[in-house]
Amino acid sequence: MCSVVKLSESDSYLQERICILKTEKALRAGGKIKLTAKEVEVNKLILDEKSAELSKAHKNVSEYLPSRHFFQAKGDIDRSKVFSIIKNIPKGASLHTHLLAAVSVDFIVENITYRDNIYGCFLNGNFKLTFLQNANQDTRCLWKELKEYRKEDADFDNWLRKQLSLEVENPAATYPSIDVIWQRFKKIFTTAYDMLCYRPVFEDYIYQLLTELYLDNVMYTELRGTFMPLYELNGTIYDTEEFFKIFIATVEKFKQVYPKFVGVRYIHSIYRGVTSEVLKSGLDELMGMKIMYPNFIAGFDFVGYEEEGKHIVHFHKELSEASRQLKFYFHAGETSWYGYTDLNLVDAVLLNTSRIGHGFGLPKHPVLMEMVKARDISIELCPISNQVLMLNQDPRNHPAVYLIANGFPVVICNDDPSAWGATGLSYDWYVVFMAMTSEKAGIEVLKQFAMNSIIYSAMSDHEKIEALEKWNLDWNKFLDNILNVLA
Numbered sequence: 382m383c384s385v386v387k388l389s390e391s392d393s394y395l396q397e398r399i400c401i402l403k404t405e406k407a408l409r410a411g412g413k414i415k416l417t418a419k420e421v422e423v424n425k426l427i428l429d430e431k432s433a434e435l436s437k438a439h440k441n442v443s444e445y446l447p448s449r450h451f452f453q454a455k456g457d458i459d460r461s462k463v464f465s466i467i468k469n470i471p472k473g474a475s476l477h478t479h480l481l482a483a484v485s486v487d488f489i490v491e492n493i494t495y496r497d498n499i500y501g502c503f504l505n506g507n508f509k510l511t512f513l514q515n516a517n518q519d520t521r522c523l524w525k526e527l528k529e530y531r532k533e534d535a536d537f538d539n540w541l542r543k544q545l546s547l548e549v550e551n552p553a554a555t556y557p558s559i560d561v562i563w564q565r566f567k568k569i570f571t572t573a574y575d576m577l578c579y580r581p582v583f584e585d586y587i588y589q590l591l592t593e594l595y596l597d598n599v600m601y602t603e604l605r606g607t608f609m610p611l612y613e614l615n616g617t618i619y620d621t622e623e624f625f626k627i628f629i630a631t632v633e634k635f636k637q638v639y640p641k642f643v644g645v646r647y648i649h650s651i652y653r654g655v656t657s658e659v660l661k662s663g664l665d666e667l668m669g670m671k672i673m674y675p676n677f678i679a680g681f682d683f684v685g686y687e688e689e690g691k692h693i694v695h696f697h698k699e700l701s702e703a704s705r706q707l708k709f710y711f712h713a714g715e716t717s718w719y720g721y722t723d724l725n726l727v728d729a730v731l732l733n734t735s736r737i738g739h740g741f742g743l744p745k746h747p748v749l750m751e752m753v754k755a756r757d758i759s760i761e762l763c764p765i766s767n768q769v770l771m772l773n774q775d776p777r778n779h780p781a782v783y784l785i786a787n788g789f790p791v792v793i794c795n796d797d798p799s800a801w802g803a804t805g806l807s808y809d810w811y812v813v814f815m816a817m818t819s820e821k822a823g824i825e826v827l828k829q830f831a832m833n834s835i836i837y838s839a840m841s842d843h844e845k846i847e848a849l850e851k852w853n854l855d856w857n858k859f860l861d862n863i864l865n866v867l868a
């Protein structure tokens with residue numbers, strides 16, 4: 382450790398200063414990585430670009446992209462040199478992605494909603510999309526074909542995009558509070574759900590989801606979802622077993638075309654507002670499915686606005702029982718409250734969660750912090766989600782900065798990218814690299830984030846070794862490419 386400095390001895394003062402910074406460097410994420418000669422060269426190039434972009438922001442903070450709202454900064458991020466480097470990094474895995482908000486709105490509007498037999502209708506104040514043989518097949522609503530909507534309104538597609546996304550020109554005015562934006566956010570899922578349950582669309586949707594991740598140099602994903610009642614136009618509805626068969630077959634089809642893609646696992650999600658009885662039967666059903674698809678189903682999580690519904694402790698008996706057979710991946714502490722909703726973190730740790738989704742409130746709990754570190758529980762960090770859903774406006778002040786500085790196992794995730802016009806993981810990686818790591822942190826922290834995403838996945842040890850070997854080949858190609866382009 383560095384000793385206390387004697388201010389009269391200027392040499393030792395500066396040595397002490399170096400010692401403190403060196404000790405901190407070793408503590409933070411990536412601090413224990415020894416760089417290869419090639420990585421040292423690439424590191425210089427990356428740090429040059431990072432410094433150049435940050436120097437501009439030091440002089441004029443309005444140039445600083447991560448603290449601007451993502452809707453307003455995205456176009457400039459697309460033009461950033463650091464972002465173009467990050468896009469090319471083999472990023473490993475995407476471990477916290479919600480299946481129903483993971484495909485770009487462009488694909489949904491331009492591809493899915495231009496198919497035959499798609500209908501729309503307002504039901505209980507929500508616009509819903511579905512596929513039908515004819516309008517009378519579903520009597521819940523007065524369905525109308527989308528081509529009719531388009532005939533009546535030349536701007537219909539723009540209106541439809543807004544139903545499927547949170548993107549607006551002035552988010553501060555449109556969403557005055559976190560409650561307002563969550564109400565709006567939930568409507569996206571209501572609009573899209575029935576449409577995505579149409580079997581041919583579901584298959585194409587999953588294929589596109591994997592394509593968008595793969596194009597962003599992501600090799601594996603764990604998707605949070607629900608058992609979707611897939612259907613055909615003739616009225617056939619598939620059961621849960623068939624849902625998994627169709628899901629897994631689509632993943633396998635993708636892997637045949639892209640053999641470098643390692644695979645997908647599924648994390649079952651139940652709304653946190655259910656009754657104990659509904660949770661119990663949902664967990665029983667999940668455990669039955671887990672026996673049938675042990676490698677595909679990773680475990681269980683709650684979803685929904687954490688301020689609504691019930692706290693995890695309410696279900697501790699059901700969950701303790703299920704923990705003998707299921708792994709948990711709880712969203713916990715996605716809140717600004719202290720001593721209230723954040724107490725979900727206590728229960729997530731007590732229930733032996735494998736990872737923590739968000740963990741925004743974690744640094745308020747020193748005992749939990751120690752337990753999380755000792756048990757090697759990783760934190761799924763989703764900075765753009767936290768900004769758009771109004772937990773944290775400026776990621777420089779995000780609580781996870783402290784976790785990264787202290788070498789906690791953080792994994793960068795994208796949560797619901799389509800809701801804010803993002804694809805893949807690169808936007809979140811950019812925000813973390815430029816706002817949540819030291820200006821002096823370079824390739825070592827990027828390498829650590831990529832490796833963490835594989836190490837803390839639900840893959841078996843054997844699969845992790847294979848995935849890390851594949852990732853390492855891609856990493857070396859990335860190093861060679863960047864030296865060719867930038868050196």
Ligand SMILES: [Zn+2]
Pocket residue numbers: 477479712738796
């Ligand atoms: Zn989430």
